[in-house]
Amino acid sequence: MVALDGNAIGGLLFEVFGTDMTAAQTICATCGAAAVVAETVVYLRAPGTVVRCRTCGSVLMIIAQIRGMSCVDLGGMTALDTGQGG
């Protein structure tokens, strides 16, 4: 499966978070690398959507959607910052 990047899940993340997340900053819980969501490594339909750190390859985020519900695992990151405060 070809890896894409976080731009490809802009719509999905908007659906989950209610705002654009492609420019949000992530910090990888494994290696500490900071990156914007747009630059992460994304596998669609893995099944589910898997987002990995471009620096170390660890899983940052998993999103699975079933029967209209989104299950989101953010355990692989220590921060997800839209810079919008609040």
Next chain:
Amino acid sequence: MATAAVRGRLTWQTATVTSVIRETDAVRTIELEVRDWDGHQAGQHLDVRLTAEDGYTAERSYSIATADDEPVAITVERLDDGEVSPYLTEELRAGDQLELRGPIGGWFVWDTSDGGPLLLVAGGSGVVPLRAILRHRQRAGSDVPARLLYSSRTLADVIYHSELDQYRDGVEVSYALTRSQPPGWTGYSGRVDAALLAKVAWPASRRPLAFVCGPTSFVEAVAGNLVALGYPAGRVKTERFGGT
């Protein structure tokens, strides 16, 4: 659940196809009338959803091909084994309806205030959001210098060819044809590698802003080479597409 559902303003809506324009054998631009659209930024995309009679749905993301003050359009390349693109490029007609949501994306976007000089590097249909950036630059009256390096298999596969050839006044367009070149070809031949980028790209000392869009392997190679040329990684914005 109820609060989560109303937070986002990104909702699926039905758009009407106003025209389908043939760009190349495999590529069509689909112009759309979208009722609930607050404008978009150059570089953003939208999601298209097709629903089969049995309820099966398929979603794909397509870059918006037009500037923010123009009607919404997407440019789609037919992938022969694709689920969605054959329908969009071969079956869709003016007057048909299409389900979409957008605009989407806040990173791979450019506005005149972001400045430049701009280096735009496209692989195949990765030219679509970069075309939107060039159109926005033009229509906004920006004098930010821009270079587009466009990698394509053959000259016949070049999308927006006549439009891109018309650019003057601070926009330089060059093509690299990877598979075959017509007789007398004076553009570049072969893949976009480190040597070609060293020749075409703005020197890093000018603090250029790069946008690279194409298939994953193309983007990774180009972005890596630009960083090797001294471009700060944060000034190289990338968007990868692939597959289906």
